[in-house]
Amino acid sequence: MMNGSINVVAGRATPSYIIDGEALTVIDVCFPSDAKNIIDYVRNRMHRPIDDIKLVVLTHSHIDHVNGVDYLVKKTNTRLAAHARAVKYLAGKKAIRLPGICQIFRFIGFFFSNGLPRPSLTDTFTMPWAGIPGIRKRIRTRVAYRLKDGDTLPGCPGWLVYHTPGHTDDSICLYNSEMKALISGDFLVNLKDRLCLAPLLRLDEAATRKSFQKLKRLEVSRVYPGWGRPVRGEALLDKVIGG
Ligand SMILES: [Zn+2]
Numbered sequence: 001m002m003n004g005s006i007n008v009v010a011g012r013a014t015p016s017y018i019i020d021g022e023a024l025t026v027i028d029v030c031f032p033s034d035a036k037n038i039i040d041y042v043r044n045r046m047h048r049p050i051d052d053i054k055l056v057v058l059t060h061s062h063i064d065h066v067n068g069v070d071y072l073v074k075k076t077n078t079r080l081a082a083h084a085r086a087v088k089y090l091a092g093k094k095a096i097r098l099p100g101i102c103q104i105f106r107f108i109g110f111f112f113s114n115g116l117p118r119p120s121l122t123d124t125f126t127m128p129w130a131g132i133p134g135i136r137k138r139i140r141t142r143v144a145y146r147l148k149d150g151d152t153l154p155g156c157p158g159w160l161v162y163h164t165p166g167h168t169d170d171s172i173c174l175y176n177s178e179m180k181a182l183i184s185g186d187f188l189v190n191l192k193d194r195l196c197l198a199p200l201l202r203l204d205e206a207a208t209r210k211s212f213q214k215l216k217r218l219e220v221s222r223v224y225p226g227w228g229r230p231v232r233g234e235a236l237l238d239k240v241i242g243g
Contacts, residue, residue, distance in 0.1 A: 006224060009041050013064045013117030017183055017224050023054035025156045027183055029068030031123040039075055050076045054155050058082040059185025060171040061089035061096055063131040064117055066139055073141045081145035083163060086170035092138030097203050099133060110200045147172060166208025167198040180221040190228025197242040212243055
């Protein structure tokens with residue numbers, strides 16, 4: 001397996017990714033039970049000690065990407081990284097903006113056609129329910145690394161941070177030029193094997209367009225989306241639906 005390769009751990013809603021580099025870097029943790037699956041995956045599939053997980057990165061602060069973080073940190077001692085703008089949401093100091101009514105209907109439609117998140121009973125009672133638009137709920141873990149556009153992921157050489165506001169103002173994508181790989185969060189999602197530009201929610205349409213123009217300068221032949229399976233192919237960003 002090449003250095004920097006990406007492992008996919010399917011979640012109860014959104015997938016998590018593990019970058020296998022100098023250390024292990026986990027991207028997004030939906031529910032506590034997903035954190036448990038990540039730990040099992042590292043031990044049993046990668047045959048690595050869980051202490052090799054040094055960093056967990058959040059692509060943005062929505063509920064389906066953050067609620068397993070406290071569990072993962074508690075079990076592994078990993079540190080947390082997110083965009084600087086995510087800090088106030090994760091700390092419960094500010095609520096993520098509510099979507100408009102049309103977007104809420106789009107949101108409901110999305111879940112009906114793509115399957116609802118399925119928290120376990122334990123998840124339901126133990127997770128902090130953070131990252132819900134309009135509601136302040138906090139993740140206990142402190143953000144150790146406040147990421148900004150152009151940063152290299154700490155301990156993960158070759159992976160650059162792109163701040164891509166639009167879906168939320170704290171959204172980031174992670175890009176590796178050698179692998180031509182993009183971990184996109186919900187900025188891009190895979191619906192029925194087609195990549196779509198933030199089809200679920202665009203809290204800022206103009207920012208979404210601007211961020212996408214920035215990404216389109218990158219050569220991308222693998223996308224690891226916020227929802228759905230990874231997609232491979234040449235010039236993937238030229239074929240994005242709604243782009
Ligand atoms: Zn989202």
